[in-house]
Amino acid sequence: MDGNCRALTNVYLLACCFVWSYQDWYCYTNLHDFMLHIQERPYMDKRCRPSLLWIVQLAIGILPSTHFFLLKCWLLRICGIDIHSSARLCSSVRFLTSGHLAIGAGTFIGHEVLIGSGDTSINIGSQCDIAPRVTIISGSHEIAVAGPRAAGIGNSKPIVIEDGVWIGVGSIILGGVRIGEHSVIGAGSVVVSDIPSHCVAVGSPCRVIRSISV
Numbered sequence: 241m242d243g244n245c246r247a248l249t250n251v252y253l254l255a256c257c258f259v260w261s262y263q264d265w266y267c268y269t270n271l272h273d274f275m276l277h278i279q280e281r282p283y284m285d286k287r288c289r290p291s292l293l294w295i296v297q298l299a300i301g302i303l304p305s306t307h308f309f310l311l312k313c314w315l316l317r318i319c320g321i322d323i324h325s326s327a328r329l330c331s332s333v334r335f336l337t338s339g340h341l342a343i344g345a346g347t348f349i350g351h352e353v354l355i356g357s358g359d360t361s362i363n364i365g366s367q368c369d370i371a372p373r374v375t376i377i378s379g380s381h382e383i384a385v386a387g388p389r390a391a392g393i394g395n396s397k398p399i400v401i402e403d404g405v406w407i408g409v410g411s412i413i414l415g416g417v418r419i420g421e422h423s424v425i426g427a428g429s430v431v432v433s434d435i436p437s438h439c440v441a442v443g444s445p446c447r448v449i450r451s452i453s454v
Contacts, residue, residue: 243326286453287359288337291345293319297334300340304330305351309445324366339378339396344368358396365403365421374407421454 269315269434273392296315303312309328318403322337322342335341336356343349344366349373355362356381362369378399384392397415401407405419419425420437438452 248379261348287339288320288335288341289340290336293337295336300329302333303331330372350374350409358394360396360415361398362401363399364401365405367404368401369406370410371407371409371427373410374413375411376401376413380415424452 252371266376274306282338284439290368293316296319297445300312300315304317306328311329312329312331316335324343324345324347324371326345327347327349329343330351330353333349334352334354336354337358339357339359339360340363341355341357342361342363344364345368347364347368347370347380349355349370353374353376355376356379360378362376362378364376370376377400378396380395380397381391382393382395384390395415399413399415400418402419402421402423403415404422404425404451407413407419407425407428408429410427411425411429411431413425413431414420417431417434419431419435420439422438423435424440425431425435425446426440426442428444429446431441431446433445435446436440436448439448440450440452441448443449
């Protein structure tokens with residue numbers, strides 16, 4: 241009985257996703273044309289839709305972790321995420337955002353990665369590799385001098401991860417930083433400032449330890 245309930249719940253969640261996308265679907269005569277529309281549709285000026293994103297992530301969570309990549313991308317694009325159809329995301333990736341989020345071609349995002357952009361933007365380039373349990377968070381707080389809380393007014397600063405970047409397991413990327421192309425961030429690092437292109441950077445706070453020669 242429990243198994244039947246879970247199966248019905250999963251079907252319901254997927255059905256919700258398709259209902260939300262019906263406004264696009266009815267204009268197309270076949271699934272192939274619709275999929276091409278989803279892949280080519282411009283989202284650069286759009287923001288994520290948090291309520292729909294919550295439903296979609298429940299649906300993605302029931303899919304095999306390292307399969308059905310195209311379906312995951314399609315579902316996320318319905319939510320307003322500008323994700324290339326060749327990106328590969330594990331099913332346990334979580335998004336918390338109402339801002340603009342872009343993920344480039346061929347980028348891989350591993351198990352239990354958390355990406356939260358608040359109401360600002362996060363741009364992840366093409367051919368990036370983001371290892372498991374990386375946290376990419378744009379939001380923070382000002383330090384309050386007075387009052388009952390040290391965390392004062394909240395704010396969000398954009399994050400840019402350029403093409404070809406490799407971010408090691410368990411790293412944390414904070415708001416307001418840019419990681420240059422083809423750079424490597426060592427496991428467990430905390431990135432609080434810009435990292436140049438073609439280098440290896442490690443530590444907390446993350447610092448460059450050597451360059452990568454072409």
